[in-house]
Amino acid sequence: KILGLTCDNASANDVMTNELGYRMLEFEGQTSQIQCMLHVRNLVAKTMIRQFDLPRNQEMGELGTE
Numbered sequence: 001k002i003l004g005l006t007c008d009n010a011s012a013n014d015v016m017t018n019e020l021g022y023r024m025l026e027f028e029g030q031t032s033q034i035q036c037m038l039h040v041r042n043l044v045a046k047t048m049i050r051q052f053d054l055p056r057n058q059e060m061g062e063l064g065t066e
Contacts, residue, residue, distance in 0.1 A: 004032045008039040 021029020
């Protein structure tokens, strides 16, 4: 018996979870899927940090030329 799945946000995992729900009567599909919280936090942190990145034309030592 499978009580739940913990996986990252890849769409292939959603497809797998749905397929298991169809094939196994005791498995509830999407309601039994738990997405990995650390993976979600990592994606959020990368998105937040990205706003502080320099534009590409300023990365290679062109700071202060404007």
